[in-house]
Amino acid sequence: EAQVTQNPRYLITVTGKKLTVTCSQNMNHEYMSWYRQDPGLGLRQIYYSMNVEVTDKGDVPEGYKVSRKEKRNFPLILESPSPNQTSLYFCASSPTSLAVRPYNEQFFGPGTRLTVL
């Protein structure tokens, strides 16, 4: 089944304790992206990747890191989480960037609900 998977689905942690949220897609997509969803704000892009070893900042990158060593995986790293990073996080993938194909659908993972105490 074509899908985007994220792990863990739920995570409660404490301030300053490094964590990684994994994201994997099995559709051979070039483009991958991370979003955070907060009430009243919709989804905001954190980082994106056009292809392997190519990543760039989205709208809210502060406090986050990413890497794209393999095409299928795009982990999100919080080196020193803070309470304002408590949010619902979504990973998404698409065959290519919208800049290349403007009508590409993005496929979303099930989400990771993170609470930072």
Add this chain to the structure above:
Amino acid sequence: AQSVTQLDSHVSVSEGTPVLLRCNYSSSYSPSLFWYVQHPNKGLQLLLKYTSAATLVKGINGFEAEFKKSETSFHLTKPSAHMSDAAEYFCARGDSWGKLQFGAGTQVVVTP
């Protein structure tokens, strides 16, 4: 300036009545536009997308949306709401940098 504005944060409808979810966008060119739905504890699922082929776009589950360039709108409609339509709906626009800009979302409640 916000790229996508969803005019209603909450919409409540009775089962069997029409649903209208409003979305306005800001753009100096013809954008790519999308509607996504998010059911509780689920990821986002594409309902439909505007590809410039036709101004009236039909999507899944009986939803459709009309692109109106003069009004910079892309409102989502369904003639008859079903209980399973209760969810949060997001309008999104592809920008010139290839990013997807989302509206704040509209929560739909369907009452029996």
